[in-house]
Amino acid sequence: MAQTKTAAPATRLDAELARRLLTQMSLIRRFEEKAAEMYALGKIGGFLHLYIGQEAVAVGAMSTIRPDDYAISSYREHGHCLAKGSDPRRVMAELFGRRDGLSKGKGGSMHLFDKSVNFLGGHAIVGAHLPLATGVAFAIKYRGGDQVIACYFGDGAVPEGEFHEAMNLAALWKLPVIFLCENNRYAMGTSLERALAETEIFKFGRSYNMPSETVDGMDVLAVREVVARAVARARADGTPSLIEARTYRFRGHSMRDPAGAVYRTKEEVEREKQRDPIVLFRERALAAGWLSDNDLREIDKGVNDLVDEAVAFADASPEPPESELLTDIFKDAERSGS
């Protein structure tokens, strides 16, 4: 199913790809589990929104784009940032609010930014980053480049006006945005049915004459295939797309909603966990012979080590110095006047 036709022997390429996809998904899962632990220990403060359950979307999508392409996301963005290529140590340090964090401890969990991998944030006002994505695509076209931007958001952004404004402008001006809706069925505690007159989210794309598809967000290869098509369209002539990846978050909305059980049943959560994207892909990779049991063990160990290292790095990183307090309010200038 992986669309990776090249001159290389298929099995070898599939094995490499499978290893990469599984490693990244496992890294995100392990990273998030560890972040939850660190939150419980008081190492991480504020709001913490975990991505557990949705890993196939970020990893499948990011596996189709180039390093010079852009990605932008909401506040549930640790997975997108890691999948775009950020160093887990610096991501964890940012969650810890430390000097060596991506944003020097000034942004936190909801505001991860990494210029070195073209990751444009970490935005915590629902829907607000969709026009920003359209703007980045505007800049790409303005310069005559062939990059694209992947814009992640949840089903909670769909009723916002900015979803519609951003989609309309991107389609009107033919800008290379892949609007990637991660429909996990709950905007905080409000289910899709209680929020949208049209619950088939991909259909909104048709209102803007935009290619729109839905995909099983628990199937990393399916996500990869659908996003790859959207990327190809965007790169070819700037055509934007709306992709609705149907997924599920296994944890609550944030660490302050640990069980996530008031607005959904335990049975539903347990049923969805049967479709764990990582378990599904492990089984598939074994069955197809892409990966062996030994490979899986190796991947798990590698990921665990990487996350342990990230925690150690974050823990060792100093608090930001006081001299950093007032820097970065404005670029290249201290606040003048009063």
Place this chain on the structure above:
Amino acid sequence: MAVMTYREALNLALREEMRRDERVFVIGEEVGLYEGAYKVTQGLLKEFGPRRIVDTPIAESGFTGVGIGAAMVGLRPVVEMMTFNFAMLALDQIVNSAAKMNYMSGGQFNVPIVIRGPGGPAHQLAAQHSQSMEVYFYHVPGLKVVRPSTPADAKGLLKTAIRDDNPVIFIESETLYNIKGEVPEDPEFTIPLGQAAIRREGTDVTVIAYMGMMYRALEAAEELAKDGISIEIVDPRTLQPLDTGTILASVRKTHRAVVVEAGAGFAGMGSELSAVITEQAFDDLDAPVERVTGADMPMPYNHHLEAQCIPDAARAIAAIKRALYLE
């Protein structure tokens, strides 16, 4: 020097900066084909084409966000608000995206954007189109706020705003677009942000005012000069950063201060200026700081009622006389 209108000065600033820097583009409602609701962008579509003069549908939050996104990756957008009243629809983008991006990204993504258009009280435009919007913006750390009162300032400050690496809110006025003044033609003429101008030198009372109110203050000063009262008028030009140095130096000279502002008085610019002067020049003051402000109410349509809501020279004179204990 050339004599031109405030509108022409803005237009010239845009042209010069667009010729100078390929990254600069103009985006907004009716900026291209219609040539601007107030004709500030007249002729720009013809010179620069639709790639750089971008007409948008009515979607303030959307196109402001487009500007901010484009700025994050290196372009230098000038976003036109047909009037600043409409900027309320983009307030989240301005406050939560533009103003905070550089800080919350630890300095990785700055937003070199100018958001410009007319604001403040105009003539009989009623409650939703006649209000001073600067107060919504200068309160927000990360934004610079400019209110240019003269054609020369309009040109020099807009050019600086476009060259600034940070978000700049640039609020013009419907009532000033047609005023004429001398404007330097040098394409390198700029005015730094954060530098107030002394519009009239005097010794008895410092009056701080900008935009239309600066002209009312000038009228008041002319009138009072007949009685031998000498007024110094300080125009802040930019409200953030605020040139407190020039303001305080003037107050230390005259020992009396009056703020005249068009916006509603409650927690307005006059409140801030009054606090700054009282905190930093208390011992120099011979009288309390006087404020003359717009009424704390929605603007009425009827022109008699409207006139009572906007300060005029007579009210400025009354406040100045209070500061001098002449009443």
